[in-house]
Amino acid sequence: MPFDTTSCPRFRLGVSLKMYFGYQHTLSWCRQIADIAVRHDAIHHRMAELFVMPSYPTLPVAHDIFASTHVAIGAQDLSIHEHGAFTGEVGAPMLAELGCAYVEIGHAERRRHFGETEDSIAVKTANAIRSGLTPVLCIGESEAGDVESASRACIEQFESAVSKSPTPLSESAMILAYEPHWAIGSSQPAPHHHIAGVCHRLRQHVVDLSGVSVIYGGSAGPGLLTSIHAHSDGLFLGRFVHEPSALTTILDEVLAIHERLPRTR
Template sequence: MKGEPKPALLGVSLKLYFGHNETLQWCREVADMAKRHPALQEGDVKLFVLPSFQALVPANQIFADTPVLIGAQNLHWQNKGAYTGEVSGAALRETGCRYVEVGHAERRRIFGEDDTVVAAKAHAALQNGLIPVLCVGEIEEAPVEAAAAACIGQLRSALSLETGKSTGAVVVAYEPVWAIGASNPASAEHITGVCALIREWLSIQNQFDDWSVIYGGSAGPGLMTQLGPGVDGLFLGRFAHDVDALSSIIGEAARPAKITRTA
């Protein structure tokens, strides 16, 4: 990837906001938009969508003739076994998933997922050819250096089971916990400062074929313009529910998209 133009990367997690039919209708609207949007058609921006589990198969069919890729919001750390209600990375890959979210602050807080669980899930994702979207972020607002140190510590733990040469790709989603669901995102200076230090750490690991650092946490229209090449993209939530707003964000991401990978 060194020296090559790198498209901006946008991801959307629908969490549990939509019902099944509402999810599929949103996917249809996004698919129609994606077929017309020059930034997606020309490859200046890459978009992935993480719907709920039951929508993955029909969503994959809806996006089949578009550039949009799908992924899941969670996975289990085992591929098979007596794990009632769980979904494996192997099944996700078979379903057509390319991405899977791992380690989100809500999974940690609500479902008690600790560093050991997050590491096992990240390992399962990579072993099944999925791109883990590893969520990291400081719990309380902190200076750039302290925030970055917390994120890098979480990354070290999450990737502790991966050894040897490069193993596919990874997306790091910097999501300061204090900014998730807030009225405003973190400041542009804070975001770009933390992401720069995360990028610096990733660049010396020689662990992955490719990596990206994107920002999430009340990310919406206008933010990508402020951040420019200071991030590789955005991880969107509620602001992407409006497909017109999502289209606008894609347009913003396309302008600074042709940055050069220096790692």
């Protein structure tokens, strides 16, 4: 029987390529991902929404590659400025003009290597919302600890990031990407019970904000979504999907999850 997803949740799957690939490699990867997206039932039947964040120079061509698919594109960063004499910067209005739907904000690497502060993250979040971009706000604790302390740190980062929002949060779309800093780049994600606990508390915190989703990043891979899907809206993927065929593994997992959920006939 055809899939009926009217009573099933839709997962969000994001991929950030960081600066791992060159220009042509990025475009080749995007073409392979587009081919998977066109053919796979999880995307075709909208069980999963996929967004891809390649490097700035590839955004226009990536947008064209994904134009006939359900895949959206996003940028890995944006300037605190929207226009003006700011050499080397890229503002939110241009990203929107290029066709970006999403923009990543506040990643742990930006905080650690480029000195991003809570104030600059709040400004970037406001700029993104003002230009109609959906912020993918990266939040997470610096050191391993318990669920309660991690949740408090994440909620504080979220509240700080939206403190300058130009519109009420009830009217804004946003993705909270929970990425414990100590798990980024490791061989394994954080323990599943820890991820589920923190994502559950984040969901509780934003329960009245229908446009806000909670996903997990930080060495995410196969089997994780199956374990945490009751508490998370999806995954933020990294090096695991550098081989495009690995995305099929995650999408197959989405199908399997939906097969086990109640569906209307």
